[in-house]
Amino acid sequence: MDIKLDSIKDQLILAITQYGGKILLAIVVFIVGRFIIGRVMNFLGQRMNSSHIDRDVQPFLKSLVGVALTVMLLISCAGILGVQTTSFVAVLGAAGLAVGLALQGSLANFAGGVLLLLFKPFRVGDLINAQGFTGNVEAIRIFDTVLVTVDNKTVTLPNGPLSTGPITNISTKGDIRVDMVFAAGSQNGVDKIRASIEKVIAACPYANATTHDVLVTKLTENAIFFDVRVWTKATTYWETYYFVHEHISKQFGLDKVAAPIQQYTVNQA
Incomplete structure (x- = not known):
């Protein structure tokens, strides 16, 4: 019995000697990384406010940046622990590719909505001509834009084609x-x-x-x-x-x- 206890004790000491430093380092890196990510997100929020980026798009941008930084931090911590991150990154990339292909149209509209909200070729209330329709902009949403035509019809335009096609803003000059x-x-x-x-x-x-x-x-x-x-x-x-x-x-x-x-x-x- 004493031999077994001694064997277990030796194995624990060996494990702590081998992995204790790595585990401690990974914990420290994770804590420091989370702190840095928090500071980066605060700075990003301040920059977006000072740049007058639309408040509707700010949560989406901050969420995307936060998720990307957190994934990078977790991969770094896994690498410190000795986990082979190459296969992990490959699986993550394949999963991202599959999701991207499945949601290709929606992602294009999402990206288009972000671009429209960032660069503001038009604002709510502007009279524009785009995609063969002329009307006043009623709403700019993250996936689509809503126009009210001169004959009071509601037209919903996907943001993907809208952001890459020609837009005539009739209201820009007043x-x-x-x-x-x-x-x-x-x-x-x-x-x-x-x-x-x-x-x-x-x-x-x-x-x-x-x-x-x-x-x-x-x-x-x-x-x-x-x-x-x-x-x-x-x-x-x-x-x-x-x-x-x-x-x-x-x-x-x-x-x-x-x-x-x-x-x-x-x-x-």
């Missing part, structure tokens, strides 16, 4: 130009037609009356064509467009601006 074309009979004369158009622009509550163009763009035998360019706020684009069209017709009637004369050629056999 003002936008409304381009329209009008025609009247050439018998009216340029000045008379222009004066009627100017009256409508001056009366439009949405237009910037001091910045606009009324330009003759085409002359035919029966008609004079005008390019009318009116500046307005991005949020009142359609209001300006429809107001000018409706009141041009009314103003032409009040000022007796005649429409182009239609001519027909009759061939007699």
Whole structure:
């Protein structure tokens, strides 16, 4: 019995001698590593706040960085204990690859959402044109972006294609130009037609009356064509467009601006 106890004691002493230092070192590395990770995460949070990164994306970024650093720390601790980390890393990489392939579309949308929230090509409320749709941005989520079109339809766009495709932000500059074309009979004369158009622009509550163009763009035998360019706020684009069209017709009637004369050629056999 004493021999067995002595044998067990010798084995314990040998194990402690062989692995005690490694275990102690691994524990110290883990504690110090967790402390450093905590400091890094705090610094990262402060940097993101000072860089005005959207608060919606901050938790996702911090979580990703925290998980990556923790995995690296655990692998380091396993290496100190003598565990062969090569196979462990290979298995982890294979599992990550399998998950990545299974969730390829979702990961692309996630990455796209992070990019949109980081670089902010548009904000909530902006009027944009993207992926063939035009509308106001109602929400920017981590996997998709929600637009409300001008005819009040809700469109959900995946962030992956949205972040890699062309985006026209109509609201960025604040003002936008409304381009329209009008025609009247050439018998009216340029000045008379222009004066009627100017009256409508001056009366439009949405237009910037001091910045606009009324330009003759085409002359035919029966008609004079005008390019009318009116500046307005991005949020009142359609209001300006429809107001000018409706009141041009009314103003032409009040000022007796005649429409182009239609001519027909009759061939007699």
